[in-house]
Amino acid sequence: MSIFIDRDTKVCVQGITGKEGSYWTKHMMELGTNVVCGITPGKEGQEVEGLPVYNSVKNAVAKHEIDASMLFVPPKFTMDAVMEALDAGIKKIVTIADGIPLHEMVLIRQAAKEHNAIIVGGNTSGVISPKLAMMGSFPHWIDRVYKKGNIGVMTRSGSLTNEVTAMIVKAGYGVSTLIGIGGDPVPGTRFAEFLNMYENDPETKAVVIIGELGGIMEEEVAEEIAKGAFTKPLVAFLGGRTAPKGQKMGHAGAIVTGGKGSVEDKIRALNGVGALVAERPRLVGTYLEQLGVPKE
Amino acid sequence: MKLYEYQAKQVFEEAGIKIPKSVLIENVDELESALETVGLPCVVKSQVLSGGRGKAGLVVFTPTKEKAVAETTRLFQHDLKIKKILIEEAVNIKQEIYVAFTVDPVEATGLLMVSVEGGVDIEQLAVTQPEKIIKEPIDLRYGLMPFQASQVAYSLGLPEDVSKQLKKLFLQLYNVFKEYDAELVEINPLFVTEDMALIAGDGKLMIDDNSMYRQTKYQKQETDYRTEAEYEASLEGIPFIQFDGDIGLMCAGAGLTTTVYDLIHYEGGTVANYLEFGGPNYKKALKSMEICLKVPSKVILIVTFGTIARADVMAQGIVDAIKQLNPDRPIVTCIRGTNEKEAVETLKSAGLEPIFDTEEAVRKAIQLAKGV
Numbered sequence: 001m002s003i004f005i006d007r008d009t010k011v012c013v014q015g016i017t018g019k020e021g022s023y024w025t026k027h028m029m030e031l032g033t034n035v036v037c038g039i040t041p042g043k044e045g046q047e048v049e050g051l052p053v054y055n056s057v058k059n060a061v062a063k064h065e066i067d068a069s070m071l072f073v074p075p076k077f078t079m080d081a082v083m084e085a086l087d088a089g090i091k092k093i094v095t096i097a098d099g100i101p102l103h104e105m106v107l108i109r110q111a112a113k114e115h116n117a118i119i120v121g122g123n124t125s126g127v128i129s130p131k132l133a134m135m136g137s138f139p140h141w142i143d144r145v146y147k148k149g150n151i152g153v154m155t156r157s158g159s160l161t162n163e164v165t166a167m168i169v170k171a172g173y174g175v176s177t178l179i180g181i182g183g184d185p186v187p188g189t190r191f192a193e194f195l196n197m198y199e200n201d202p203e204t205k206a207v208v209i210i211g212e213l214g215g216i217m218e219e220e221v222a223e224e225i226a227k228g229a230f231t232k233p234l235v236a237f238l239g240g241r242t243a244p245k246g247q248k249m250g251h252a253g254a255i256v257t258g259g260k261g262s263v264e265d266k267i268r269a270l271n272g273v274g275a276l277v278a279e280r281p282r283l284v285g286t287y288l289e290q291l292g293v294p295k296e
Numbered sequence: 297m298k299l300y301e302y303q304a305k306q307v308f309e310e311a312g313i314k315i316p317k318s319v320l321i322e323n324v325d326e327l328e329s330a331l332e333t334v335g336l337p338c339v340v341k342s343q344v345l346s347g348g349r350g351k352a353g354l355v356v357f358t359p360t361k362e363k364a365v366a367e368t369t370r371l372f373q374h375d376l377k378i379k380k381i382l383i384e385e386a387v388n389i390k391q392e393i394y395v396a397f398t399v400d401p402v403e404a405t406g407l408l409m410v411s412v413e414g415g416v417d418i419e420q421l422a423v424t425q426p427e428k429i430i431k432e433p434i435d436l437r438y439g440l441m442p443f444q445a446s447q448v449a450y451s452l453g454l455p456e457d458v459s460k461q462l463k464k465l466f467l468q469l470y471n472v473f474k475e476y477d478a479e480l481v482e483i484n485p486l487f488v489t490e491d492m493a494l495i496a497g498d499g500k501l502m503i504d505d506n507s508m509y510r511q512t513k514y515q516k517q518e519t520d521y522r523t524e525a526e527y528e529a530s531l532e533g534i535p536f537i538q539f540d541g542d543i544g545l546m547c548a549g550a551g552l553t554t555t556v557y558d559l560i561h562y563e564g565g566t567v568a569n570y571l572e573f574g575g576p577n578y579k580k581a582l583k584s585m586e587i588c589l590k591v592p593s594k595v596i597l598i599v600t601f602g603t604i605a606r607a608d609v610m611a612q613g614i615v616d617a618i619k620q621l622n623p624d625r626p627i628v629t630c631i632r633g634t635n636e637k638e639a640v641e642t643l644k645s646a647g648l649e650p651i652f653d654t655e656e657a658v659r660k661a662i663q664l665a666k667g668v
Contacts, residue, residue: 020604075506096604098575102399102504103477106436109404125603137604139634157551159574162601162633163654183550184506185479186401212551215401239554242561244537280559282655 002129002177003152003197003204004092004118005033010067011135012060012090013038014081016048021072024137025049028070031140033133036064057088068092070126070135075099078122082108086115094135095121095188105186112188119188124180125158136180149174150296151288152198154191155210156183156217157239164210164237164281171285172295176204185215192220195230206233206293208284213240213263222269233291234275237284238263297503299514300343302382304499307476308483311468314495318384327368330383331361340367343380345520350416354378357386379519387495391454392485394418394429395465397473399436406434406473408444408466412452414485440470454488461494477507525569525590534577534584541566542665544593546584548574548600548610556599559655565662568593578605581613585621595626597661599654602633611639615646626664630657 005011011028015021016038026049029035037052037060044055054060057069069085071078075097085093093112100108100122112119120127126136131148140146145162147169155161158180165175179194181187191209198204207230211218218238224230241263267277276287299307305315319330320343331338342354349355354371358364364383371378394414400407411429413421421428432448434440442463449463450456465486473481482500489495503511521527522538529536535550543565547553553572560567569591573584588596600610611631618627630651631639643650651657 076509099506099509101477101507101510102479103406103436103474103507106399106401106404106406109401110436113404139603142633142636155551157549158603159547159549159601159605159633160551160555162603163552163555166601166632186399186404190402210551212554220402239551239558242558243554280562280655281555 002132003194003201004120004127004177004179005068005129005133005135007032007034007132009034009092009133010065011035011070012057012064012066012068013070013072014040014057014085015072016040016051016053017043017046018072020137022048024072025051027137027140028134031128031132031134033135036066057084057090061088061090066090068094068135071095071097073097075101075122079104079108082119083111086111086117091115091117093117093119093188094124094126095119096124096126096136097122099123100184102184102186105184105188109186109188120179121182121188123184124182125161127177127179128175129177130175138178144169147174148176150176150203150205150294152176152201152204152207153178153210154194154207155180156187156212157210158183160239160281161210164208164284167281167285168208168288171288173285173288173293176201181217190220191217192224195221195224199230199232204232206235206288206291208288209234209236211236211238211266213238213243213266214261216261218266219269222273222275225273225275233288233293234270235284235287235291236266236270236275236277237281238266238277241279297505297508297514297516298345299501299503300345300380301341301499302343302380303514304481304501305496307472307501308469308496308499311472313465313468313483314493315499316384316387316495316497318382321368321381321383322379324365324368324372327365327383331364334383334385336361336364337386338364339384339386340364340371341382341384342371342374342376342378343382344376344378377522387487387497388490389485389487389497390490390492391488392497393462393488394482394484395469395486396480396482396484397434397470397478398480400433403433406436406440408432408434408440408448408470410448410452412454418484434470439474440467442467445470455492457492458488458494465494472501476501477504477511478502479504523590525587528590529571529587532577532580532583534580534587535570535572536587537570538591539567539569541568542594543661544568544571544588544591544596546571546573546588546596546598548572548578548602548605550574552599552601556597556654556658559658560662563658563662565658565665573610574600574602574605578602578610579613581610582617582620585614585617585623589621589623593625594665595628595661596623597628597630597657599630599657600633605633606635607631607633607639608635608642611642615642615648618646628657628661628664630654
């Protein structure tokens with residue numbers, strides 16, 4: 001088992017004929033992802049990796065059953081591509097675009113909520129269930145990172161995820177599903193909103209979150225645990241403990257969140273509900289062991 | 297990108313919001329004519345991007361010309377390298393209001409925030425008495441509706457005339473928020489004067505960096521940066537901060553770079569600069585190293601673990617950069633990720649000894665920096 005994506009998930013790729021799109025479609029299929037077709041306006045009738053290309057998502061859903069859409073679309077055009085997928089009735093969307101304008105990302109998240117859909121990203125590598133399937137741009141063939149196992153991983157970072165996950169694997173664990181929620185201030189879906197899926201996945205025995213200073217997503221995770229909505233062991237790694245105090249959001253950031261968002265606040269919130277926070281990537285595996293998480 | 301107060305106030309004025317009479321000066325000689333326009337008493341306001349200017353002595357009330365000259369002279373000689381000072385009329389204040397627009401990332405809305413207890417302690421108020429800050433969600437598809445602006449303005453217990461003006465100001469400031477793709481636009485304090493006028497006492501406008509491609513009106517100037525390296529990095533869009541430690545960081549990925557920064561401090565080292573060449577910048581190894589070499593560091597530490605930012609491409613870039621720039625200090629590499637086998641070959645062929653464990657690489661860099 002896994003969450004969000006497995007071998008049965010039928011995926012279309014928006015922007016499949018682009019350089020990134022065709023490159024990563026090939027790797028998604030190589031891993032076993034069930035990619036059924038691609039979409040690039042004006043390219044209907046062409047093929048990429050043996051898959052048919054359509055002018056629109058609407059044309060694609062007329063010919064194929066599609067569960068999820070993977071976007072390899074530049075940030076400027078991402079809102080349009082998301083709206084197109086939602087309009088065609090697709091409920092799972094992943095966008096790796098780095099640089100989606102803030103106000104558009106707010107509209108994207110709002111639209112997803114109204115359509116009862118889940119948007120992962122932007123500014124992420126996507127979602128991967130190792131050895132099964134992925135939507136995104138992961139070097140899935142690097143075994144010391146993308147090993148199949150029973151740890152759910154959620155992250156706000158890219159490279160740091162590889163770093164931490166390599167340590168999880170080094171400790172003898174593997175990953176059930178890794179979700180890159182992305183590094184933008186307004187991600188399509190937040191950490192806490194995936195906890196329920198991990199809770200209900202029998203394969204996932206524990207969850208690791210890779211966070212950082214700023215925002216309140218780690219605090220929201222602590223609230224879910226406090227409410228009893230998530231009951232499995234949880235370990236966090238948070239970057240930026242020694243970072244010089246930034247003033248990026250000035251007053252309003254602190255006012256929206258009621259003064260929360262520092263790494264100290266996050267540690268306090270998570271420790272308060274029994275979750276452990278690792279000081280170094282290496283310690284994430286050690287803490288999973290301390291919490292008694294089985295390796296098989 | 298954060299604008300200076302004087303820039304934010306220009307934007308406000310164009311939007312129809314009243315600002316105090318003011319003159320921007322760039323040296324002490326310009327003060328006299330500024331005072332003729334503004335009058336006394338006045339407020340001398342350093343144009344720097346950090347917050348808490350009042351408490352740091354960077355904004356000073358000056359009742360006399362002598363005091364204005366003394367303060368302006370002092371501020372132009374300040375360590376912060378203040379380039380511009382705003383000489384502003386002192387307004388007779390009856391009350392201070394807080395007004396801001398930002399986004400709510402959880403509810404996926406815009407947000408109007410207002411408090412009739414504005415001023416320097418607003419952050420404290422947010423923690424101790426959050427109910428005193430009114431938050432009105434805004435559907436960004438429709439924008440701030442006049443009825444919402446009206447509802448909020450008339451709910452604050454202010455005189456009717458003030459509420460009426462405030463409603464108009466909300467709509468004007470929302471237009472700024474929208475037109476400038478703002479992360480945050482804030483007026484704190486918004487003065488209510490003795491004769492019941494509303495005047496923006498301060499101004500904060502932060503433009504979303506992801507929207508800068510369509511926000512071309514305000515560009516950063518060379519004088520906005522502390523060092524040449526910071527300016528060059530900004531031209532390339534490479535995130536960079538200069539410190540005064542020993543180890544120059546040239547890493548990929550914001551999270552990983554921050555983590556390496558943490559690890560160096562845990563191990564007793566110091567950082568000369570933070571440079572992050574991941575994401576869209578992963579082919580800019582040459583430029584990145586050029587910038588790192590402008591910083592007086594003892595060693596350059598390169599740590600990457602990229603996916604789209606391919607290891608082989610970055611390794612080749614680093615090797616090419618070393619050949620071209622012939623660096624005068626040791627370089628430690630820890631390059632992993634997509635196509636890392638090819639990356640390792642490339643590094644070895646250029647005589648580098650790749651390390652695979654981040655903590656080991658950090659310790660190696662600290663050793664080299666300390667000359668052990």
